[in-house]
Amino acid sequence: MRAVVVRSFGGPEALEIADVPVPQAGPGQVRIRVEAAGVNPVDLATRAGVLAGFGLMSAREVQGIGWDVAGVVEETGPGVDAFTPGERVIGISDRLDVSLAGYAEQVVLDADAVAPAPSGATPAEAATIPLNGLTAVQALDLADLREGQTLLVTGAAGGLGGYAVELAAARGLRVVAVAGPQDEEPVRKLGAEFFVPRGAEPAEAVRALVPGGVDGAIDAAVLGLPALAAVRGGGSFVAVIGGAAPVPLRGIRVVNVWVRADGTQLAELSRLVGEGRLTPRVAATLPLTEAAAAHERLAAGGLRGRLVLRP
Known part of the structure; x- marks a missing residue:
């Protein structure tokens, strides 16, 4: 073969x-x-x-x-x-x-x-x-946010970011999405409540929408410190690439997601796609x-x- x-x-x-x-x-x-x-x-x-x-x-x-x-x-x-x-x-x-x-x-x-x-x-x-869906689920679990809290997703139009936006919104999180200006409509359709165009200063743009900063972030675009600056003190930040996690300033809990196979989670993702609830x-x-x-x-x-x- x-x-x-x-x-x-x-x-x-x-x-x-x-x-x-x-x-x-x-x-x-x-x-x-x-x-x-x-x-x-x-x-x-x-x-x-x-x-x-x-x-x-x-x-x-x-x-x-x-x-x-x-x-x-x-x-x-x-x-x-x-x-x-x-x-x-x-x-x-x-x-x-x-x-x-x-x-x-x-x-x-x-x-x-x-x-x-x-x-x-x-x-x-x-x-x-499999890879992007499981990474998104496991990153959301690590972010450990409650319904109604705010989550920043960078790279929201990408394979990982898109799944993260849609799954976060399904959990009742208020999503701030960062993506290219042309991606605002499709990213909002995935469930993003707020949108920041790529190229803007992320911390200032996000804080203008969410005063004090978001409760957590999933940094799918690997922005690092600029994305961390958008998170409130004591919040959570999930890096998706080894070695790309920024210093945990202001008491922010910074973690790396190391994706792992999980048949149960994968079956749930498959079910959501089959039901039209994941794109x-x-x-x-x-x-x-x-x-x-x-x-x-x-x-x-x-x-x-x-x-x-x-x-």
Whole structure:
């Protein structure tokens, strides 16, 4: 079967289409025939060797790549009774040190990293859910805000930010969204009560809307200190990239979200999408063989939603 691997860190040209053996599901695992694989910023960092440089993964002779998958169960290993062959599912490959990951025709995942696919969604739409949806849920849990409190979401038009806005609004939070000026209408449709155009001084703009500052922030755009300045003293701030958390000034509780596979949370996200209460957004789909082009497009910026590879 075909898979995209990295043998030497570098630019998009480091992505190699390789013929590899079909993996077999072991105890507690599920083998999935991949119909769609999401392309995320972490994939670019993996390919370029950034994560290895920070000690988040070790150098391997062959490095798999890709976190998000949507597809069909081909095989279940011993001890798995929650899924059956032929069932449509979504899943997340959250381990970095693997030789085969989501950019592949088939992949093996632990059963607790898999959930039923959302009804009515295309495979491409379903493939946008796992990494960004789970990161948004887990970031909201870390922010630990109560109904009626205010939350700043930077990068609100992106894959992660959009899910964070919609899920926060569903929890009864009052969302202040930061995004490009052209994104105000779609971001408000996701549930943002307040809008700040990207490029404005975030602290001053946010505090003009929420005197004293917001109760918490999810910094999907990795603004760092400028976003922290918009949070009230004693509030909470969630960073989404390792090493990007600002100093916890003014007693603000600053934490990093380190996303983890969670089949229960993933199933709930899938249910929300199936009910039309959570909005997956696909920027474009490309064949698996054009993974390098997908990385180039993502690096260029300006996308709304996720690029998706189709084996």
